[in-house]
Amino acid sequence: MSxxxxxxxxxxxxxxxxxxxxxxxxxxxxNPAMDWFEIISENFMxxxxxxxxxxxxxxxRYPVVQHGVSLSIGSVDPLDKTYLSKLKDLLKHTxxxxxxxxxxxxxxxxxxxxxxxxxxxxxxxxxxVAARVKVVQDYLExxxxxxxxxxxxxxxNSTMTEWEFVxxxxxxxxxxxxxxxxxxxxxxxxxGFNALDYVRGVPHHRVVQYHLAGHTNHGAYIIDTHSxxxxxxxxxxxxxxxxxxxxxxxxxxxDDDIPAFEILAAEAEKARVLRTSACQxxxxxxxxxxxxxxxxxx
Amino acid sequence: MTTPPALTLVQTFLKDAFQTNLPxxxxxxxxxxxxxxxxxxxxxxxxxxxxxxxxxxxxRHIESLLEDHPGIAHYLGEEGFEAFATAYLAxxxxxxxxxxxxxxxxxxxxxxxxxxxxxxxxxxxEMAHYELVFVDxxxxxxxxSPDLTLLGSLPQExxxxxxxxxxxxxxxxxxxxxxxxxxxxxxNGEVGRDLPMADHASYAVFRQTDVVRFERLTSPAFxxxxxxxxxxSLVSACEQLNSTLxxxxxxxxxxxxxxxxSRWAGAGWILAVDQNGASLDTSGPRSP
Numbered sequence: 373m374s375x376x377x378x379x380x381x382x383x384x385x386x387x388x389x390x391x392x393x394x395x396x397x398x399x400x401x402x403n404p405a406m407d408w409f410e411i412i413s414e415n416f417m418x419x420x421x422x423x424x425x426x427x428x429x430x431x432x433r434y435p436v437v438q439h440g441v442s443l444s445i446g447s448v449d450p451l452d453k454t455y456l457s458k459l460k461d462l463l464k465h466t467x468x469x470x471x472x473x474x475x476x477x478x479x480x481x482x483x484x485x486x487x488x489x490x491x492x493x494x495x496x497x498x499x500x501v502a503a504r505v506k507v508v509q510d511y512l513e514x515x516x517x518x519x520x521x522x523x524x525x526x527x528x529n530s531t532m533t534e535w536e537f538v539x540x541x542x543x544x545x546x547x548x549x550x551x552x553x554x555x556x557x558x559x560x561x562x563x564g565f566n567a568l569d570y571v572r573g574v575p576h577h578r579v580v581q582y583h584l585a586g587h588t589n590h591g592a593y594i595i596d597t598h599s600x601x602x603x604x605x606x607x608x609x610x611x612x613x614x615x616x617x618x619x620x621x622x623x624x625x626x627d628d629d630i631p632a633f634e635i636l637a638a639e640a641e642k643a644r645v646l647r648t649s650a651c652q653x654x655x656x657x658x659x660x661x662x663x664x665x666x667x668x669x670x
Numbered sequence: 671m672t673t674p675p676a677l678t679l680v681q682t683f684l685k686d687a688f689q690t691n692l693p694x695x696x697x698x699x700x701x702x703x704x705x706x707x708x709x710x711x712x713x714x715x716x717x718x719x720x721x722x723x724x725x726x727x728x729x730r731h732i733e734s735l736l737e738d739h740p741g742i743a744h745y746l747g748e749e750g751f752e753a754f755a756t757a758y759l760a761x762x763x764x765x766x767x768x769x770x771x772x773x774x775x776x777x778x779x780x781x782x783x784x785x786x787x788x789x790x791x792x793x794x795x796e797m798a799h800y801e802l803v804f805v806d807x808x809x810x811x812x813x814x815s816p817d818l819t820l821l822g823s824l825p826q827e828x829x830x831x832x833x834x835x836x837x838x839x840x841x842x843x844x845x846x847x848x849x850x851x852x853x854x855x856x857x858n859g860e861v862g863r864d865l866p867m868a869d870h871a872s873y874a875v876f877r878q879t880d881v882v883r884f885e886r887l888t889s890p891a892f893x894x895x896x897x898x899x900x901x902x903s904l905v906s907a908c909e910q911l912n913s914t915l916x917x918x919x920x921x922x923x924x925x926x927x928x929x930x931x932s933r934w935a936g937a938g939w940i941l942a943v944d945q946n947g948a949s950l951d952t953s954g955p956r957s958p
Contacts, residue, residue, distance in 0.1 A: 414767065478767075500677060525723070
C-alpha cells in the first residue's frame with residue numbers, strides 16, 4: 373500500500389494531540405512543535421467568549437480537526453438538527469479537513485445520557501447507522517469519520533463481531549474510519565476477542581485517523597479513561613495497524629490526570645517514531661501526502 | 671428512515687436502567703430485564719456490565735453540575751450536593767447534547783426539593799439563578815465593542831432623546847442575598863456554610879474581555895438602567911423614575927447621570943445610540 377494516494381482524499385497530518393485547557397499557556401505562549409491538534413467540537417459550539425478566542429489562537433498556529441462526542445449517530449431518536457447546525461457553523465469556522473464522532477448511541481426518547489454507548493452488532497443497526505451517516509455527511513458537506521468505541525457490555529442479539537459491524541457500517545455509509553487502537557485493546561480485554569483480528573478485519577483504505585490513549589485496568593474490566601501513557605500492547609497494535617494502512621493522521625488523547633505538555637509531546641514523538649519505523653519495515657512512503665493548508669481557515 | 675424495532679427496544683430499556691440510582695444487581699426485576707439484552711461474560715454478569723454505564727451516568731453528570739454550581743455545592747456540602755444532584759437528574763434528565771444545558775432546571779428544582787433546609791432555600795434559589803447567568807454568559811456569541819469615539823461625539827440631545835442599544839452580554843439582576851460576592855468568596859475559600867445575612871442588592875452581570883464580571887449598582891442606577899434596556903430614551907427613563915425617587919435618590923441621579931452613561935458605555939454595556947427609534951431593537955437583556 374502506498375501513502376501517495378490520500379485516503380478518501382484526506383491528508384496525513386502527521387501526529388497530533390488533543391487541545392486541552394491546561395496546555396493553553398504553553399501552546400499559545402511557546403508555539404511548541406506539533407503537527408496538529410484535535411478539538412472536542414462540543415466545547416466550542418457556544419460561538420463566543422474565551423473558548424472561541426482560544427480556538428482562534430489555535431487555528432492561527434496549527435491545523436485543527438474537529439472530533440465530536442454527542443452526535444448519537446446510533447440513536448433511534450431523530451437526528452438533532454440544532455446540534456447539526458451548530459456543528460456545521462463550527463466547521464465553517466475551523467475548516468477542519470474532516471469531522472468525526474463515535475459509532476455509538478448516546479440517548480433516546482429525548483434523554484441524552486452523554487455517554488458513548490455501544491450498539492448491538494446487527495444488520496438492522498448497520499442499516500440504521502449507515503443511513504444516518506449519509507444524511508450527516510450530506511448536511512455537513514464535509515468528510516465524516518466514525519470512531520470505534522470502547523465497550524463494557526455486549527448484546528445478546530449481536531450477530532457479528534465488532535469489526536464486522538464497524539466495517540459494514542463504514543462501507544455502507546461510505547465514510548471514513550477513525551480507528552482508536554486503545555479502544556480495540558480495551559474492548560478485546562473486556563470481551564475476550566483477539567485485538568489483532570480486529571485490526572486486520574477493518575477496511576484499511578477507510579482509516580483516515582488513529583487515536584491512541586491510556587486506560588485504567590480494574591482487573592475484571594478496563595475503563596477507557598484516557599489517563600496515563602499508552603501501554604506497550606497498544607503501541608504494538610498501532611504498529612501492526614500502520615503496517616496495514618500506511619501512515620495516517622494519528623492523535624494522542626490524554627483527558628484525565630492531564631500531564632505537562634512536554635510529557636504529552638513526548639508521547640506524540642513516540643508515535644511518530646513508531647509510525648515511521650512501521651512504514652519503513654513495509655517499505656511504505658512516509659512522506660506526508662497532502663500538506664494541510666491553513667489558508668482560508670478563520 | 672423507518673424506526674428499527676429491535677434497536678428501539680434495547681435503547682429504551684437500557685436508557686431507563688442506566689438512570690436508576692441503585693446498583694442494577696440490587697433490583698431483581700431490572701437485572702432479569704438487563705439479562706435479556708446484555709450478554710455478560712465470565713468475569714461480569716449482565717447487571718454488572720450495565721452497572722458500569724449506570725455509575726458513569728451519575729459520576730459524569732454530578733461532576734458537571736458541580737462545575738457549574740460551586741455556590742450551591744458549598745452550602746449543601748459534599749454529601750448533600752450528591753443527593754441533590756441525584757434527585758435533580760431524576761426530575762430533570764439531561765435532554766440536550768450539551769452539558770452546559772444540564773442545570774437549566776436547577777433553580778425551579780430548588781424551589782420544590784424537600785432535601786433543602788427551609789432557611790437556605792431562597793439563598794440557594796438565587797445562587798442557582800446567578801450561576802445559570804454565569805454559564806449563559808461564559809460562551810455566548812461575541813458582540814462587537816462599542817465605538818467609544820463615535821459615542822463620545824454624539825450631541826447631547828441625541829443621548830437624551832434616542833434609545834440605547836445594549837449588549838446582549840449584559841444581565842440585570844436583583845437578589846435578596848449578595849450571591850455574586852458570596853460565590854466569589856466561595857471560590858476563594860473565604861466563606862463558611864452558615865446562612866449569610868440577607869442584603870438586598872442589584873447587579874449588572876456582564877462579560878468583558880472574555881471574563882464574566884459583576885458590578886453592584888445603586889438602586890436608582892439599576893432602575894434607570896432597567897428602563898433604558900427596555901427601550902426608553904434617557905429623558906423618558908428619567909421621567910418614569912422621577913415619581914419613584916426619594917429626594918436623596920433624585921440628587922444621586924442628577925449628580926451621577928453623566929458618569930453612569932459614560933461608565934456603561936466604557937464597560938461595553940451600551941453598544942450604540944439608536945438614532946432611528948423606529949428600528950429599535952428591544953431584544954437585548956432581560957431582567958429577572
